Amino acid sequence: TTHYLFIVVVAVNSTLLTINAGDYIFYTDWMWTSLVVFSISQSTMLAVGAIYYMLFTGVPGTATYYATIMTIYTWVAKGAWFALGYPYDFIVVPVWIPSAMLLDLSYWATRRNKHAAIIIGGTLVGLSFPLFNMVNLLLVRDPLEVAFKYPRPTLPAYMTPIEPQVGKFYNSPVALGSGAGAVLTVPIAALGAKLNT
DSSP: OHHHHHHHHHHHHHHHHHHTTSOOSEEGGGHHHHHHHHHHHHHHHHHHHHHHHHHHHTOTTHHHHHHHHHHHHHHHHHHHHHHTTOOGGGEEOOOOHHHHHHHHHHHHHTTSOHHHIIIIIHHHHHHHHHHHHHHHHHTOSOHHHHHHHSOOSSOOGGGSOOOOOHHHHHTOHHHHHHHHHHHHHHHHHHHHHHHHO
16 A cells, blocks of 8 residues: 555656746647747656656556646646636646656667667657647647637736846946956866966
8 A cells, every 4th residue: 555655656747847937827828938948848747757756666657647737737727727717728737658758668668778778769759749749739729819809817927028137237346256256267178277287
């Protein structure tokens, strides 16, 4: 019983890890803007979480199971937004399962070699994940119409405008010290090298 309970704990924690690695849902109003950020963060966390979970159980297929858990979480989130009155296409459910299947396949084909699973499987996830999601996003009805009709109240961190801090930065002792340090590093290093010879 403890063994199976621990497997559940690993699955839940890995899922939370993936969710917290960035926007884990494609919102239609800025889906193409978030594609790069999403692909980098989620393909990495899918590979890390799924390999961790798969190597813990030692059974090919657990990566796909892990991706299925993530997919269910996302469909629940999609249903929640839909219940709030947003259109069905407002959230695009990401495609984790095919990439996880490739990960399982590499683990099985290499006779459960964990290093091969990490290197080959991780590479397959990184290459296939953005591709599957790009095809998925191309099927959305009309992102611009949805974006104008149903704006979201908040922006993700990577789209929030950053106010220029030029004046504050120039007046900062920390900035002054770091700038002076950067300028003085080269002649000090050259002097040190000359003294050592």
